Amino acid sequence: MLILLTNDDGILAPGIHALRQAFEPLAEVILVAPDRERSATGHGITMHKPLRVEQYTFGRSQGYAVSGTPADCVKLALEQLLPKQPDLVISGINRGANLGTDILYSGTVSGALEAIINGIPAMAVSLDVRHKGNYEVAAEFATKMASFLTQHPLPKNTLMNINVPDLDKHDIKGIKVAKLGLRRYIDCVEERKDPRGKSYYWLSGKLLDELEPETDVWAVSQGYIALTPVHYDLTNHHILPSLQGLANLNW
């Protein structure tokens, strides 16, 4: 079994090495990850400049540091760097949760999305880092999920998005299979003046979670691991039939 690991925190981040150490006894592991942090890159790909790749060894695994985004890494891995198609792509463990609408901004989730677009099973793993960063707990859970998904594959167009609260294993309340929630931010922009008196702006923002029950946002806030099946189809199928009259729009 060949497992491809990627992330958006960069190839030296602790999360990807917690995964590497957890999976090395179980499978062949190859890391293809950004050479530095690429958080909040969304599903960006690098079209306007070429990519560079440097090869390293980590533990018993090969690693490739790529001057691009997580989606770049997966494209490059599948087509150029891996000796064969991987059986599973795992993106993470992200430093911080990837919940609700925030996954649209998530490089971690986009690495896993790129995998399923190319027909490779995938999961994204994120740790809601608050305290010490229990990456080992999340990595152990990831091995169990990988084993489950090998026996019970998801549909081809779907990945598993996993968010783990930052708790010791015995303090985790359980597992919730949950839909994505809505995350809104307020006060998103902070204006400052540079030494020449000219304005510049930082994106920031306070999270304003509505904590609708049965969402991933709610589950993690309550100390549960949240599992959400995520697909790449953004069509609002629910309203598609009601819009068919638009085919006759006069313009």
Add this chain to the structure above:
Amino acid sequence: MLILLTNDDGILAPGIHALRQAFEPLAEVILVAPDRERSATGHGITMHKPLRVEQYTFGRSQGYAVSGTPADCVKLALEQLLPKQPDLVISGINRGANLGTDILYSGTVSGALEAIINGIPAMAVSLDVRHKGNYEVAAEFATKMASFLTQHPLPKNTLMNINVPDLDKHDIKGIKVAKLGLRRYIDCVEERKDPRGKSYYWLSGKLLDELEPETDVWAVSQGYIALTPVHYDLTNHHILPSLQGLANLNW
């Protein structure tokens, strides 16, 4: 009525100015767009450096050039730059189609997604540029869609993704309301050697459309305008019930 225009081709691109000229007789128009091309940025946001903004006048409209992505532009516009909340956000007209799974990479669509996440109605407009670039045709259609959506609003979580074939108006076959198709690419990576003999890689790729009928990809290929309601919920609701047993996973 206040309309916010954004795009990912940059504030000097022809598509956004075709929209500006089409909407200036109908509404107050403000442009907030990247200061240069930001294609394929996905839903990236700029967290690790501050944003700069320069103000210009285009025709009778104010424009702000932002050193960031389309999602940055919409965040900044809503919270900092606009005198009041806009009634509609239009992202485009993109130089090139934004169809099927490709919308995950699309800065244009992500500008519109950022709007609906913040509760503002939005549409994304893209032209499948092949020949001369009939931006005026797409802009005229956008005004009709804006008027339609004002009278028949979409659900709060949904934007309209519009793709127009690059044809004269009388050569367009009609309008199809269509789901997103799947776009796959082959030969995505091109390896080259630099003058020092070291490899570098360009992302490229030949499109391998399956042209499943009733998809947006198919509709535009046949000369139709494709309209797709797009929401921000990537949950695969269809399989959610079948996964509930995972709540009892032993680990």
